[in-house]
Amino acid sequence: MLPKKYNFAESEEKWGKFWIKEKIFSFNPKTKKEIFSIDTPPPTVSGKMHIGHAFMYSQMDFVARFKRMMGYELFYPFGTDDNGLATIRLVEKDKKVRGTEMKRKDFVKIVLDTLKEIRPTYIRDWKRIGISCDWDIYYTTINDHCQKLSQKSFLDLYKEGRVHRKRTPFMWCPECQTSIAQVELKDEERESKFVYMKFDTSIGKQITIATTRPELLPACVMIYVHPDDKRYKKFIGAKAKIPFSNRQVEIMTDKGADPEFGSGVVYHCTFGDMDDVEWMEKYDIPPIEILDKDGRLNKKAGKFKGLKVSEARKVVIEALEEENRIEKTEKINHVVNTHERCGTDIEILMTEQWFIKYLDLKDKFLRAGEEMNWYPSYMKSRYDNWIKGLKWDWNISRQRSFGVPIPIWFCEKCNEIILAEEKDLPVDPTTEKPHHACKCGSRKFIGDPDVLDTWATSSLTPQIAASLFPDIYDKLYPMNLRPQAHDIITFWLFNTAVKSQMHNNVNPWSDVMISGWALDPKGKKMSKSKGNVVEPQKVIGFHGADAMRFWAAGSKLGEDLPYQEKDLVTGKKMVTKLWNASRFVTMNLEGYKPKRPNKFTEIDKWLLTKINDIVKVSTEHFDRYEYSKTRAETEKFFWKVFCDYYLEIIKDRIYNQKNYEKWEIESVKYTLYYTLLSVLKLSAPIMPYITEDIYQHYFKKFEKHKSIHISEWPKYDTSLSDKKAEKAGDTATDIIASIRKFKSDSALSMAEPLRYVTIDSADVKLVLKDIEKTMKIKKVKIGKAKEIETENFKVKLDVMK
RNA sequence: GGGCCGGUAGUCUAGGGGUUAUGACGUCGCCCUUACAAGGCGAAGGUCGCCAGUUCAAAUCUGGCUCGGCCCACCA
Numbered sequence A: 001m002l003p004k005k006y007n008f009a010e011s012e013e014k015w016g017k018f019w020i021k022e023k024i025f026s027f028n029p030k031t032k033k034e035i036f037s038i039d040t041p042p043p044t045v046s047g048k049m050h051i052g053h054a055f056m057y058s059q060m061d062f063v064a065r066f067k068r069m070m071g072y073e074l075f076y077p078f079g080t081d082d083n084g085l086a087t088i089r090l091v092e093k094d095k096k097v098r099g100t101e102m103k104r105k106d107f108v109k110i111v112l113d114t115l116k117e118i119r120p121t122y123i124r125d126w127k128r129i130g131i132s133c134d135w136d137i138y139y140t141t142i143n144d145h146c147q148k149l150s151q152k153s154f155l156d157l158y159k160e161g162r163v164h165r166k167r168t169p170f171m172w173c174p175e176c177q178t179s180i181a182q183v184e185l186k187d188e189e190r191e192s193k194f195v196y197m198k199f200d201t202s203i204g205k206q207i208t209i210a211t212t213r214p215e216l217l218p219a220c221v222m223i224y225v226h227p228d229d230k231r232y233k234k235f236i237g238a239k240a241k242i243p244f245s246n247r248q249v250e251i252m253t254d255k256g257a258d259p260e261f262g263s264g265v266v267y268h269c270t271f272g273d274m275d276d277v278e279w280m281e282k283y284d285i286p287p288i289e290i291l292d293k294d295g296r297l298n299k300k301a302g303k304f305k306g307l308k309v310s311e312a313r314k315v316v317i318e319a320l321e322e323e324n325r326i327e328k329t330e331k332i333n334h335v336v337n338t339h340e341r342c343g344t345d346i347e348i349l350m351t352e353q354w355f356i357k358y359l360d361l362k363d364k365f366l367r368a369g370e371e372m373n374w375y376p377s378y379m380k381s382r383y384d385n386w387i388k389g390l391k392w393d394w395n396i397s398r399q400r401s402f403g404v405p406i407p408i409w410f411c412e413k414c415n416e417i418i419l420a421e422e423k424d425l426p427v428d429p430t431t432e433k434p435h436h437a438c439k440c441g442s443r444k445f446i447g448d449p450d451v452l453d454t455w456a457t458s459s460l461t462p463q464i465a466a467s468l469f470p471d472i473y474d475k476l477y478p479m480n481l482r483p484q485a486h487d488i489i490t491f492w493l494f495n496t497a498v499k500s501q502m503h504n505n506v507n508p509w510s511d512v513m514i515s516g517w518a519l520d521p522k523g524k525k526m527s528k529s530k531g532n533v534v535e536p537q538k539v540i541g542f543h544g545a546d547a548m549r550f551w552a553a554g555s556k557l558g559e560d561l562p563y564q565e566k567d568l569v570t571g572k573k574m575v576t577k578l579w580n581a582s583r584f585v586t587m588n589l590e591g592y593k594p595k596r597p598n599k600f601t602e603i604d605k606w607l608l609t610k611i612n613d614i615v616k617v618s619t620e621h622f623d624r625y626e627y628s629k630t631r632a633e634t635e636k637f638f639w640k641v642f643c644d645y646y647l648e649i650i651k652d653r654i655y656n657q658k659n660y661e662k663w664e665i666e667s668v669k670y671t672l673y674y675t676l677l678s679v680l681k682l683s684a685p686i687m688p689y690i691t692e693d694i695y696q697h698y699f700k701k702f703e704k705h706k707s708i709h710i711s712e713w714p715k716y717d718t719s720l721s722d723k724k725a726e727k728a729g730d731t732a733t734d735i736i737a738s739i740r741k742f743k744s745d746s747a748l749s750m751a752e753p754l755r756y757v758t759i760d761s762a763d764v765k766l767v768l769k770d771i772e773k774t775m776k777i778k779k780v781k782i783g784k785a786k787e788i789e790t791e792n793f794k795v796k797l798d799v800m801k
Numbered sequence B: 001g002g003g004c005c006g007g008u009a010g011u012c013u014a015g016g017g018g019u020u021a022u023g024a025c026g027u028c029g030c031c032c033u034u035a036c037a038a039g040g041c042g043a044a045g046g047u048c049g050c051c052a053g054u055u056c057a058a059a060u061c062u063g064g065c066u067c068g069g070c071c072c073a074c075c076a
Helices: A008-021 A051-069 A085-095 A103-130 A143-157 A214-219 A230-235 A274-283 A299-304 A308-322 A358-371 A378-388 A454-458 A462-467 A470-476 A485-503 A535-541 A545-552 A565-588 A602-625 A627-648 A650-654 A660-681 A688-697 A723-745 A763-774
Strands: A035-037 A073-075 A078-080 A138-141 A162-171 A185-201 A206-211 A220-225 A239-241 A246-253 A265-267 A324-338 A347-356 A373-374 A408-411 A417-419 A445-447 A481-485 A508-516 A752-759 A777-782 A787-789 A794-796
Touching: A008 A103, A008 A545, A035 A462, A035 A470, A035 A481, A051 A073, A051 A481, A051 A508, A051 A535, A051 A545, A051 A602, A051 A627, A078 A103, A078 A162, A078 A462, A085 A103, A103 A143, A103 A535, A138 A143, A143 A162, A143 A417, A143 A454, A143 A462, A143 A485, A162 A274, A185 A214, A185 A308, A206 A265, A214 A220, A214 A265, A214 A299, A214 A308, A214 A723, A214 A777, A230 A627, A239 A462, A265 A274, A274 A347, A308 A324, A308 A347, A308 A373, A308 A417, A358 A454, A373 A378, A378 A485, A454 A485, A462 A470, A462 A481, A462 A485, A481 A485, A485 A508, A508 A535, A508 A688, A535 A565, A545 A565, A545 A688, A565 A660, A565 A688, A602 A627, A602 A723, A602 A763, A627 A660, A627 A723, A650 A660, A650 A763, A723 A752, A723 A763, A752 A763, A763 A777
Parallel strands: A035 A073, A078 A138, A220 A246, A373 A508, A481 A508, A752 A777
Antiparallel strands: A162 A347, A185 A206, A185 A239, A185 A324, A220 A265, A239 A246, A408 A417, A408 A445, A752 A787, A787 A794
16 A cells, blocks of 8 residues: 655655665676667766756666666666866865876876765765666776776777877967867857058058957968959069068968958968968968967067967057057957867967877768767767868877876987887876887887877777676677767767777767757756756755656757756656556555456456557657657656546446446456556656656565566557547547536536436447446436536536537 | 757647647636545637748648757858
């Protein structure tokens, strides 16, 4: 017997513990079942879970739980991504240390120790929302296992000639003081000054150049005009003098100069943006490097030395004004590239970096995308667009103190590159030495101080997780499913595909499932700065994890969903309704031993037909990761059909069993048992706690499974489908609805007895008694009159069509 | 500028050629009916963004426009 009230807080804690203690979600590597493997996104350990996480991880978990009930052995690990900036900040704050002031190995150790400490607290949030991972299959992207695989990936690709090091102009963040990759750029619109500068030329006339970057003037190496621009014909081939210096640069033609824009004259500085790099390569011009790594101008900038870019811009403009070299300035809105992590404008600097060469493999990556099953399918275009727009190879080195070290030494004498040996991995070349002398005989080496881009490691998550079970690696990798949100298709998804294709020539998974975002109630993106962030812990504390998950199941896969508290209330009501209906059913099945009878009443057949249809479509939807449709169908059936009609209809049979034949009682009891269990199972992936609680209270003693979550997903049973009964039942519910409306309009209680109702429909004969008893009618007549009569009055009613 | 997604009752959402357009929240009325008043029953509320076209038939398909979101490219 179910208690009167359902306490979600107690229940969720209880079953959460139960699942872990009973190892309900533990992966069995020796399984004979087919494995379904999920490349779980490892969240960044940075304190607290965000509602967006709760949203996305819930959606992933619906699928996991569904697949488990479908009979798969789930390989469902849980890792954390800890080699990025967020972790550094967290650990530095927590342990009051500075990563930059200590040896990398020592800092990694502190990080790992800290993680060990805070991990249970951190993971608690994920457990709380009911994620059904096997928590023992764990990795952190900074532990030895991951470092080793990441370094091995680097070395393998190096040996294949895919990884190379070069000194080249590349995108640099002066704030973080590291190089970055194309994917880390973020556009930001800025208002800035468009300055028209007058340069003296060798033909005696001045030429006007419009620029937003006057501070780069000392790095000007060339001036271009469009070949067809008549205004500047006479300047072609002439020299222009760079103000504040004695340098002269040539004026030449290039079609890249747009006559319509600015003055039509471009000055080429090394480097204002990546286009300048292209020009430099095109004309083989040696660069003038005026910027240092800290974003300040150096001595090559002459009198502007030591200034930051932004300061230099003002000072240069002032200096130009003093010399009367400014024709005019305009305000202009333009888009600049910034570092997505810190928002700083990026600069182009000549540095030595490691790259993975992959622009030549674009077609291969596009083909890889073709071979994946995309859910929803349109998300693939984001992947395709990204690949088509790729312009630079993947810069994988970062100038940070913390991360996976690049396993390389340089010979101090001959600069030869020495690779770490695989058996020694993971290595930190800044503290360890190679085993052998260099070819040149020298034993003096410099370990590469740089680390790998975090994505260079997290792009290996399928291999990282699978290699935790080396004996069955081939069964686990490639994986079945990559679930993730749409914002990191170009980062994580693409990079993972790249690595898998490069190393193994296969896709890392067959299916990708792309979630949307949780937005604020107005449909805006949540962010700390806007102060519109919703904390899942609070929400769950108030409404429960099942209610939160019910909300998360409310949007189509891939669609963003505004977070509205009322939707959580809806979820909570659903939980309450499930509880109450189950309480009613189970209290009336006391002493009943479920056994399928060979005969059902019409109305029972009606319900069984309906639930079987729901099972069929729900399974089809879930197979396509359309959990939201399963939720909608199940919810509608449960509330509108099962509770509003069926339970009301069968009350008389349940309460007054003596008035019925034995087979009619057997029929209703089995129908109740079967239908409720089916509804619970269909709801189990979405609301795991309430369904488990009810299952454990009642169904477990008849069903053989320890938990509803490892019981079988309902099967479509055609033998329980009866279309004729379905039609009769539908008519019955139509009639009941009409009589309810009549009672409601007449301000009568639903319990008000009616003397008679006349119905002009013949196909309700088999369900007449059900209608009578449900609506407390003494006699239902079949005829043309369409009348309803109570004790006090008689009305004509258009009940039936 | 290019790509993708979306615009459906006050709010959120489903549907995606064919009777009266789904559900929830909110609103209004009635009802303590032995599962549930955090409920039940009922009602009101919609030019399905705009304009064309295809079709016997368009919320649904096509084209254009418009607004919003995201991604990408950008102009010195």
